[in-house]
Amino acid sequence: MKTNNIMIAALFIAFVAFTGCKKEEETPDPVTPTPTPSLYERLGGINAIAAVTDKFLANVASDNTINARFADAVANPYRLQLLRNNLIDQICAGSGGPCQYKGKSMLEAHTGMNITQEEFNALVGDLVAALDFYEVPAAEKNELLGILGPMQTDIVGQ
Ligand code: HEM
Numbered sequence: 001m002k003t004n005n006i007m008i009a010a011l012f013i014a015f016v017a018f019t020g021c022k023k024e025e026e027t028p029d030p031v032t033p034t035p036t037p038s039l040y041e042r043l044g045g046i047n048a049i050a051a052v053t054d055k056f057l058a059n060v061a062s063d064n065t066i067n068a069r070f071a072d073a074v075a076n077p078y079r080l081q082l083l084r085n086n087l088i089d090q091i092c093a094g095s096g097g098p099c100q101y102k103g104k105s106m107l108e109a110h111t112g113m114n115i116t117q118e119e120f121n122a123l124v125g126d127l128v129a130a131l132d133f134y135e136v137p138a139a140e141k142n143e144l145l146g147i148l149g150p151m152q153t154d155i156v157g158q
Pocket of ligand 1: 070090103109
């Protein structure tokens with residue numbers, strides 16, 4: 001009887017040791033695949049977008065190709081604040097974030113300005129420099145530019 005108990009105990013220990021060593025496999029659930037985070041999330045959310053926007057506006061202010069265009073906005077703190085907020089909302093909403101763009105349409109905002117292709121490219125360059133400053137990865141950078149790029153037809157030559 002005593003021998004039996006010892007054998008049962010030995011078998012139990014062997015079983016626990018065996019199953020304890022077996023590594024749990026972390027197979028993903030095939031029914032509910034992990035959703036890809038939105039561009040908004042991958043950019044780092046509202047604070048990251050606000051920081052990029054501020055750097056972008058600073059770059060525009062020191063860009064002699066286009067800064068004269070923004071002279072009136074820069075001279076008026078309320079107007080500059082509104083432009084900043086509109087840009088943040090536009091990027092936030094466009095990238096799938098929880099914001100609502102409340103500004104004018106791109107056509108309405110830029111009609112009568114006769115913005116050239118060179119000026120458009122300069123502004124995009126200032127945005128790219130801001131994204132690079134914060135080391136936004138190429139994938140996210142290109143995705144954002146892909147959202148803003150098509151607005152060109154409503155901005156250039158209007
Ligand atoms: C993808 C490119 C661009 C985007 C996303 C964009 C976005 C905007 C937005 C959101 C506004 C505010 C609209 C409102 O007041 O409701 C605005 C205004 C304005 N934009 Fe653009 N814009 C772009 C290109 C340009 C370019 C290339 C120029 C000229 C070089 C320009 C010059 C202006 C000016 C002067 C204003 C009015 C600012 C003020 O005085 O309040 N924009 N833009």
